[in-house]
Amino acid sequence: IEGAADDEHRAAHAGEPGAEVEAPVLVRCEVEHHVERPARARVGVAAPRRARRAARAAAARRLRLPPCPLLHRTLDLGTFDDVKAIFAALVRSKSPYSQQDREDVASFVSQHRDHVAALLPEAIPSKENLAVLAAACLKTLAIPDARLDGFVRTATDVLRIAVALSGGDVSLAESTKFGAISRALRRRMLSWLEQAPNRLEDMQRWSGRWIRLGERLHPGEFAARFPQTAADFAALRAGRRADSFNSRIEAALERSDRAQAISLLRERPGEFARRLDVLSRGDADVEATIAAFAEHVEAVSTPVLLQAMTHFRHRGAPRDLRIFFPKGQVANLFAMPDRVAPLGADTAERLAEVCERALLLRFSALPSLGACYLDSRLSRYLVPFSQRSAAKSLRTIVRGSRLPLPDCTTLRFFLWWRNGKTRVDVDLSAAMYADDFTCTSILAYHNLKNFGAYHSGDVVDAPNGASEFIDVDLERCAARGVRYIVMCLNNFTEQPYCDLPECYAGWMARRTPNSGEIYEPATVIDRFDVASDTIFCLPAIFDLAAREVIWSDIALRGAPRYVNNVAGNLAGVSLMLRAMTGLRKTDLHTLFDLHVRARGTRADNIAHADSVFSMERGVTPRDLERIAADFM
Numbered sequence: 001i002e003g004a005a006d007d008e009h010r011a012a013h014a015g016e017p018g019a020e021v022e023a024p025v026l027v028r029c030e031v032e033h034h035v036e037r038p039a040r041a042r043v044g045v046a047a048p049r050r051a052r053r054a055a056r057a058a059a060a061r062r063l064r065l066p067p068c069p070l071l072h073r074t075l076d077l078g079t080f081d082d083v084k085a086i087f088a089a090l091v092r093s094k095s096p097y098s099q100q101d102r103e104d105v106a107s108f109v110s111q112h113r114d115h116v117a118a119l120l121p122e123a124i125p126s127k128e129n130l131a132v133l134a135a136a137c138l139k140t141l142a143i144p145d146a147r148l149d150g151f152v153r154t155a156t157d158v159l160r161i162a163v164a165l166s167g168g169d170v171s172l173a174e175s176t177k178f179g180a181i182s183r184a185l186r187r188r189m190l191s192w193l194e195q196a197p198n199r200l201e202d203m204q205r206w207s208g209r210w211i212r213l214g215e216r217l218h219p220g221e222f223a224a225r226f227p228q229t230a231a232d233f234a235a236l237r238a239g240r241r242a243d244s245f246n247s248r249i250e251a252a253l254e255r256s257d258r259a260q261a262i263s264l265l266r267e268r269p270g271e272f273a274r275r276l277d278v279l280s281r282g283d284a285d286v287e288a289t290i291a292a293f294a295e296h297v298e299a300v301s302t303p304v305l306l307q308a309m310t311h312f313r314h315r316g317a318p319r320d321l322r323i324f325f326p327k328g329q330v331a332n333l334f335a336m337p338d339r340v341a342p343l344g345a346d347t348a349e350r351l352a353e354v355c356e357r358a359l360l361l362r363f364s365a366l367p368s369l370g371a372c373y374l375d376s377r378l379s380r381y382l383v384p385f386s387q388r389s390a391a392k393s394l395r396t397i398v399r400g401s402r403l404p405l406p407d408c409t410t411l412r413f414f415l416w417w418r419n420g421k422t423r424v425d426v427d428l429s430a431a432m433y434a435d436d437f438t439c440t441s442i443l444a445y446h447n448l449k450n451f452g453a454y455h456s457g458d459v460v461d462a463p464n465g466a467s468e469f470i471d472v473d474l475e476r477c478a479a480r481g482v483r484y485i486v487m488c489l490n491n492f493t494e495q496p497y498c499d500l501p502e503c504y505a506g507w508m509a510r511r512t513p514n515s516g517e518i519y520e521p522a523t524v525i526d527r528f529d530v531a532s533d534t535i536f537c538l539p540a541i542f543d544l545a546a547r548e549v550i551w552s553d554i555a556l557r558g559a560p561r562y563v564n565n566v567a568g569n570l571a572g573v574s575l576m577l578r579a580m581t582g583l584r585k586t587d588l589h590t591l592f593d594l595h596v597r598a599r600g601t602r603a604d605n606i607a608h609a610d611s612v613f614s615m616e617r618g619v620t621p622r623d624l625e626r627i628a629a630d631f632m
Helices: 009-012 048-060 080-092 101-113 113-119 127-140 144-151 155-165 183-195 199-205 207-217 227-238 245-254 260-263 269-272 286-299 302-313 345-365 376-380 474-479 568-580 588-597 624-630
Strands: 021-030 031-041 321-324 334-337 370-374 401-403 410-418 426-433 438-442 453-455 467-472 483-491 502-510 524-529 535-541 549-556 600-602 611-613
Touching: 009 113, 080 101, 080 113, 080 199, 080 370, 080 624, 101 127, 113 183, 113 245, 113 483, 127 144, 127 155, 127 467, 144 370, 144 474, 144 502, 155 183, 155 199, 155 207, 183 207, 183 227, 199 207, 207 227, 245 269, 260 286, 269 286, 269 302, 269 588, 302 345, 302 588, 321 568, 334 600, 345 588, 370 588, 370 624, 410 483, 426 467, 426 474, 483 502, 483 568, 549 568, 588 600, 588 611
Parallel strands: 370 600, 370 611
Antiparallel strands: 021 031, 321 334, 401 549, 410 467, 410 502, 426 438, 426 483, 453 467, 483 535, 502 524, 535 549
């Protein structure tokens, strides 16, 4: 396949007869193999056919690179059994749904409601997922009333379902404007509340939202039928509060009465696990704490045990920042200086062992895996504890995971967007940092080249769609002391990305910087949608020393201090870089190793394995639904 300069590059050099530009020539090496090779073309001057043939022949003779296989993946038509298997895995998932998962569940329920009831498990482990599923079923009457009633157990479950019916955030991180509710559904929701334990305590956590929901439910109209619920709504409106479980725990800790706190926490083992660190600090009776937790550890959910085990494994490691991922549809990250009181190394190890033993015992009750092959590279990928704010991409992975950089000399970042109701100016930038997190350079519309990196230039309007690119020469950047490159997307005109009809970005692996070819599909490593409710996001961090990509998918919500570009957000970018590179979370290798130890044997040869956990075969890091449903 031969190619001259592409149309966009030709248009960029219009009016420059005879100007030389780089244009791609794909030289055929063998069947279904090709390599990319730049060749010279003269824009505006028609070269004779014989000269073009000679140029192609010379380019082929100069070629010394080995042929690159055309990577492909075979796509087969799915069967209805495949669709049902995907839905069944989603409803068993212990991780909150991503936006794509929510759409898939709603689509299946609306199109195949007669099959929903048979695919439901005895319990739905994630409360957020329950709300999404229940809302879809209530709209389509997909399952019997009694079956759904068995899943709804707390007042917060009812609130989440009401939020889901109104199209809101079921994590409850943001407020929701409730829509109209039919009379029959109001009676049903009030009946759920009447049966819920600790009803007023749960309602107090979200008192403002319950008051607004009460305006739709009209509990006073059904006071004779649901008297306790009507009384609790009246107490909320009057501002009367009851002592909550957490307030009693905090009061006991404030008095340094750890025995009383432990006695209360026995009632809620999940909360016990979350407060283990606090209960074990200082001059605490560690033996009593460990013994009490060990008695109730079997009631703690698997995700909480995994996170507690990892926390105590790394408790003594030095760190500058404490990192928090709050709930919500937008991927935020909070970081603060680490001032937590130290914990004895022996205490931390013993607490981690309690969690590990409980996990091994739990996994041993599952079906045998037989001989298992476990790929060590899985330690780069994290466990999907929460995907609620994950962006849609070619390869969906967990935030904080590390992907190996492809074998290339140049990375090309790309951005595509199209105007919404008004003009939209999205800027693609790259912030470069040294090993000590010192910012060495910024590549943006105001600084188009540096360290062998090139920016395509600023596009300020995209009525028919527009792109921006950044080419990064990896060797030259590393030679100038650049360790990290942070890819940044900033909407200069300040419309949230969720309001744009189209916006996506990604990166390609290239061989030559500043080359003329624009979108070559074979070189695209990843592409993702930019659709969050923010104007500034950091999709990925590139570690040149480790030759890894740290998938970050983080949004900055605060307004820039000076000017709305990457320079104005540099403090936030630097903080996010330090936080993501120091992240310590449970990885997939640790999770799968627990399963292998509990219900299988280790196989060194993949050909002799009954179960495979690897990058390409068996269970891979991209099988997030299966991991969340069957291994967590």
